[in-house]
Amino acid sequence: xxxxxxxxxxxxxxxxxxxxxxxxxxxxxxxxxxxxxxxxxxxxxxxxxxxxxxxxxxxxxxxxxxxxxxxxxxxxxxxxxxxxxxxxxxxxxxxxxxxxxxxxxxxxxxxxxxxxxxxxxxxxxxxxxxxxxxxxxx
Numbered sequence: 001x002x003x004x005x006x007x008x009x010x011x012x013x014x015x016x017x018x019x020x021x022x023x024x025x026x027x028x029x030x031x032x033x034x035x036x037x038x039x040x041x042x043x044x045x046x047x048x049x050x051x052x053x054x055x056x057x058x059x060x061x062x063x064x065x066x067x068x069x070x071x072x073x074x075x076x077x078x079x080x081x082x083x084x085x086x087x088x089x090x091x092x093x094x095x096x097x098x099x100x101x102x103x104x105x106x107x108x109x110x111x112x113x114x115x116x117x118x119x120x121x122x123x124x125x126x127x128x129x130x131x132x133x134x135x136x137x138x
Contacts, residue, residue: 002049006129015121017129026129028122056093
């Protein structure tokens with residue numbers, strides 16, 4: 001089997017998470033500058049087999065598109081054009097940042113550590129991936 005990689009796409013930073021090769025456990029991979037995302041992913045998939053990319057679909061709690069959705073859709077279109085052999089799927093990312101902050105509090109992280117936006121992005125990507133895995137394998 002190959003890994004599944006998830007993306008919490010942001011305007012400035014993007015959080016990434018990945019499964020183990022058996023797709024049992026999801027873990028944070030990195031947070032990268034969004035401007036460097038494509039080159040980071042190209043490098044990663046050259047080293048590790050990835051069978052699917054899951055990207056958070058940013059929608060508001062009422063289901064309407066968030067302001068970031070247009071940027072995410074542009075990235076997905078570029079990905080499909082440049083990497084037609086590696087599928088990318090949307091997955092609802094509502095409340096992942098809230099859950100990430102709660103996870104950090106529950107994990108005992110101090111206030112200063114919880115203010116690390118890069119860490120929040122990576123944890124959010126992990127939550128997207130964990131939720132996706134539960135949805136696909138109930």
